[in-house]
Amino acid sequence: MTPGSSIGFMQKIREAIQRIADRLTGRKADLSKSRRRHKVWREHAEAQETSALRAKNNGHPARAERIEKRAARSHVKAVYWKGRVRRDDEAIPKLEAIEGKLEAELAAWVKTHGVAFEGENKIRGGTAPQRSKAAQTRAMLNYNNGTATVGGAYYSMEGGPRDYAHILYHYPRGRVYDCSTYSDGTKYVTGDPSPSGPNGFTSGGYTGTELEFCTKVREGTERIGDLCVYLRYPGDTIGHHVEVVYDPDRKQTTGHGDSAINIGANGSYDIFGDGLFVLVRPPTHKTKGS
Numbered sequence: 499m500t501p502g503s504s505i506g507f508m509q510k511i512r513e514a515i516q517r518i519a520d521r522l523t524g525r526k527a528d529l530s531k532s533r534r535r536h537k538v539w540r541e542h543a544e545a546q547e548t549s550a551l552r553a554k555n556n557g558h559p560a561r562a563e564r565i566e567k568r569a570a571r572s573h574v575k576a577v578y579w580k581g582r583v584r585r586d587d588e589a590i591p592k593l594e595a596i597e598g599k600l601e602a603e604l605a606a607w608v609k610t611h612g613v614a615f616e617g618e619n620k621i622r623g624g625t626a627p628q629r630s631k632a633a634q635t636r637a638m639l640n641y642n643n644g645t646a647t648v649g650g651a652y653y654s655m656e657g658g659p660r661d662y663a664h665i666l667y668h669y670p671r672g673r674v675y676d677c678s679t680y681s682d683g684t685k686y687v688t689g690d691p692s693p694s695g696p697n698g699f700t701s702g703g704y705t706g707t708e709l710e711f712c713t714k715v716r717e718g719t720e721r722i723g724d725l726c727v728y729l730r731y732p733g734d735t736i737g738h739h740v741e742v743v744y745d746p747d748r749k750q751t752t753g754h755g756d757s758a759i760n761i762g763a764n765g766s767y768d769i770f771g772d773g774l775f776v777l778v779r780p781p782t783h784k785t786k787g788s
Contacts, residue, residue, distance in 0.1 A: 529586040533771045536579035540738060543572035544730075577653065580739065581756025583769060618667035621688045626782040629688035630723030634744050634752045636666050637684065641759040647671065651757040660702050662686035678704045680754035681725055681740045685780055693725060693780035705737030712778035717767070720746050720777045726767045729774040741769075743777070 546569035554562035613624035613632045621629050621636075640646040647669045658673045665683025669675060682694055682703050694703020695711040705727050712725060720743050728739040741751035741762055751769075753762050767775055 529583065530771065532579050532582040532586050536576055536583050536770065537772070539572050539576035539579055540730075543569050543576055546572055573655075577655075577756065581653075581758070584753070584755045584758070584760070584762040619664055619687050626688070626690055627722035629690065630684060630742065631744070633666065633684040633688050634742055637680070637759045638752060638761070640667050646759055647675070651759075653754060653757045662699055674702065675754070676704075677740045677754050678708060680759065681708065681742050684742060685723075690723075691781040693778075705740050706735060708740060708780075709735055709737055709776070709778065712780050715777050715779050717777055720779075722746065724777055724779045726751050727776050727778060728770055729776065732774065734774070739770075741767075 546565050550562045550565035550569060553559075553565060611624050611628050613628050614622055615632070615636070616622055621632050623629070624632070637646060641651065644651075645667055649671045652671060653675060655674060655676045657675070660674050660679045660683070661670055662679070662683040663686065664670065665680065665687055678694070682692055682698055685691065685693055686699055692698030692703060693712050694707035698707060698711070708725055709727055715724060722743055722745070724743040724746075726741045726743060727737045728741075730736065730738050739753070739755060741753035741755075744750045744752045744761060749765055749767050750761050751767065752760065755762060762769055767777070
């Protein structure tokens, strides 16, 4: 494929995605509701966790246990509404199937740039952004095909150690499998350093370690494979969700906010509608073009 024809191909892909995105406008009311409810339940969970800790420290274990149960229920609801935010942002039920066809074509285009799949969970060659594009694309395709996880799609912030080595294909059940697992894992399979620091792949990372060890970049200078970390309040060093930049021109990201692995932003990184996000660049190996 010549440079000119590859650019034309990319333009067709973007135009096709744009046509899909144009169908999303009717869901703005639903998106606003989902954003509000996600924030309410997330804040409930955080407040209840703080109250439970205070009760425990004050020598009231029974009260702490009751509050912890309420916090767990609030957290489940917050996760649900986080998933709704991302799905409302996609907006149409058939979008995932349409994305699958488009991303399959895009994956074939990416391979012309020296990116190679070695087995189901290893990507080498090309530059760091090209490897990241390939990893994100393959993760979405495997989710659409039902092969991303063993025993069906799921999302969990609790469980056994993360299995970054299977982030694309046949991730085992019973392990921690959340947004930061996905963002860190897509670097593991490409052979790039962990966004969560030197020990990130062994000790496991989260949005806080990603904020700590990645480098902040200005919007407009981001590239494929950078992370968009969503904050609870201005200056937050912990965060509550993370996505991976998929298409900087369209401000599209991919992420694992509920059981799905899919595109969660169209035209704006501000998927929660509060302006609380920061773009960061994970460390990369010092290679040409990375």
